[in-house]
Amino acid sequence: MNQSDKIIGIDLGTTNSVLAVIQDGLPVLLPVNGERLLPSVVGIAPSGEVVVGTPARNQWVVAPERTVRSIKRKMGKAETVGMAGQTYTPQEISAFILKDMREAAQAVLGGDVRRAVITVPAYFNETQRQATLEAGEIAGLMVERIINEPTASALAYGYGLAGDQHLKVLVYDLGGGTFDVSIIELHSGVVDVLATAGDNLLGGDDFDERLAAMLADEFAEEHDIDLRQHHQAWARLLRAAEEAKIELSSAPFAEIKLEYILTRDRKGYPLHIQREVERSEFEELIADLLGRTITLVRKALEDAKLRPNDIERVLLVGGSTRIPAVWELIVAQMGQEPHIEIDPDAAVALGAAVQAGIIAGEEIDAILVDVTPYSLGIETAQVGYGGRLYADLFTPLVRRNTTVPVQKSQMFTTIVPGQEQIRINVYQGENPTASQNVLLGDFMIEGLKPNRADGLSEVTVNFQLDVNGILDVTVVERQSGKRVSEQLKASRQRLSPDDIARSQAKLAAAYTEMEADETFDPGVAALLDRARKTLEQPDLSAGLADDIAGAVANIRHAVAEEDDAQVEAYCDELIDLLMEVEG
Structure with a gap:
């Protein structure tokens, strides 16, 4: 295929935008202005030059009147925004972002790029979709298709490409500025959205603001100065809060250090912030916001007339899904581990590229990702x-x-x-x-x-x-x-039959020790003894042995936690497994 015939895929996001294309049969991300994730911020520099991405985001700290961010929230509205004394429609601001993405694609592909697939939230109405089309046209792009972000995510994972698949998938998309959950059904290569729910004023930006507000309150308590009233200081605090949030997704604590947050107080002394934030402290700050996402998950399930166990896949999309508490909430609500094999920041753009490739008639392979097979x-x-x-x-x-x-x-x-x-x-x-x-x-x-x-x-x-x-x-x-x-x-091999047999023997020995444990209810102890005897059967399949072992371990853990409801539920699960063995 001639490179100029390529159709690019674009995730036009509230906080960041991402560009992807099919190359050698695989969807890949293309950097824009050297950035894998392009901040969705546009500004006019003092020189009169248009700046997009990180330079604009940096400018917002010192010149908010020359800068616009989060324009996606205004798409489809009859509003204008001011920038450096000029007024612009949301479509025009979005077009600045799309133009940079188009030019970046042309630089990599070596030809004129005029066709694109652009994603939008599933809850976007027709007016918002039309505004997105118009933004593409202003940027010199023919928008071949507007597709829903959850559909794009499913395409990134390869669902919907195989004709014989029939799956119900829940897509939990928690981005920087918005949250939405969609339940989609894939059957014979067709993708249907069964239900969607969302909040376009809930996302990672709100988490940053919660943390920044806590630090501002502590600062006000100590110095009697509200940093929210000082734009540059507040912008620096928001940026530091975002960096701490990102660090807390992989580390138990993060240090926020802002020197000269104000150059001088009322007595002329410079003021600084130095504060360590623990992950548990941050997660408690945003617990109600994360709780709202789970309420919307339940609403989407109710609208689709489905229960959690009717869902065969859960996909996590959006950078804020890296927060460990999100994983725990989803597992608790859905009863299954979500799929995170694909970078949550990249999934939507990669899926848009897949759709673009399908339209262009390209051969597309499944996305290959290297993952750890075991925890x-x-x-x-x-x-x-x-x-x-x-x-x-x-x-x-x-x-x-x-x-x-x-x-x-x-x-x-x-x-x-x-x-x-x-x-x-x-x-x-x-x-x-x-x-x-x-x-x-x-x-x-x-x-x-x-x-x-x-x-x-x-x-x-x-x-x-x-x-x-x-x-x-x-x-x-x-x-x-x-x-x-x-x-x-880290071993990449599955356990051999001998490994399984040794584990079963070790497990049986553990149950023998438990028989004398007086902390177990007599009924529970009898059930565990029955499980021990079952695991001693030489012809027991490795799969059932593993399921029984897991159920017993869950019972032990629930007893330790004094969670009677969980003990009862796990005992019921173990009884079902034992009945399956006993016929």
Whole structure:
């Protein structure tokens, strides 16, 4: 195909816009102005030059009157915005962004690019879609198709391309400026939107604002100055909050350091901000906002007349889905792990490129991504009812199907006051009982000193996994900064039948120990004994053995948590499995 006949795919986002195209049968992202994600910000520089992307975003800090951002929220409205003394329609501002994207595509492809597929939220009405078409035309593009963002996400994952698939998919899209959830059905290559719900004033920007507002309130308490009334200071605080949010998605805490946030206070002294923010503190700040997304998920399910277990795939889209609390909420609501094999920032643009390729008649292969096939984590323990210690718990840091390379950190504390050493056991697998997974390695951390008032020590465990399956584990004592590192090789092979048999034997031994455990209700103990005897059967299939082992581990964990409802639910699950074996 002649490069000038190429059709590009564009995700025209509220916060960032992304460009993609089919090359050698695969959708790939194309950088715009050297940026993989182009900030959807437009400005007029003092020289009169139009600036788009990061330069415009930087200018907004010092010259908001010459800069426009989040224009997507105004698409389809009969409004204008001011920029450097001129008025512009939302279509015209969007056209500045699209023009830069078109020129970037031409620079890479080496020919004139005039055709595009552009995505919009599923809830966009016809007026908003028409405005998007007009923005493309102003930028010199023939918009071949406007497609829904959830449909594009499904195409990125390859769903809807195979004619024999019939799937119900829930797409949870939490971007910088908007949230929407869509339930789509794919059948014989056709993609239908069954239901959609959303909030175009809810996204990562709102999370940034919550964190910035907390810091501004603390600053006002100390200095009696409201930073919201100082545009440049407030803009810097918002930027710092965004950077902290991003860091907290992979680390347990982040430090915000803003020197000279105000050049002088009422007495002429410069003022600064230095504050450490913990992930748990940030997640508590935005808990109600994340709760609103789950309310909308339930609404979409209700509108589609479906239950969570009717959904066969859950896709996470949008950069804000990297927040660990989002994962936990989705798993709790939907009862399944979402798919994150494709970069959530890129999925919509890649899907738009797939649709563009289909229109252009290109041969398209499935997107190949390198993911970790198993979860990676460490063995942990927790103190339960009556001070009883529950050990051998598996806490994953990197979840299975996560795109590699990846880096994740989490903070842990010692168990008893004054504890001077801990052993780090690194496992790979999916079982909530650590020892039922594959041990990748272990090492000792010694010489710990209490760094909390209760005599416990806090340490940060960092996992860094590369494309070759090499796992670098680093443990940092929070107060002293002392570091201990270990390099391990993550196995990419499935467990052999012998491995499974050994695990089953170990599991059976664990159940024998549990028989004497007086903390179990007699009915639960009898059920676990029945499970133990079932696992001893030599002809038991590996799949059923794994399911039974998982159910038993879940019961143990629920008992430790004193969650009677969960204990009952997991016992019912185990009974069903045992009945399947017993015929």
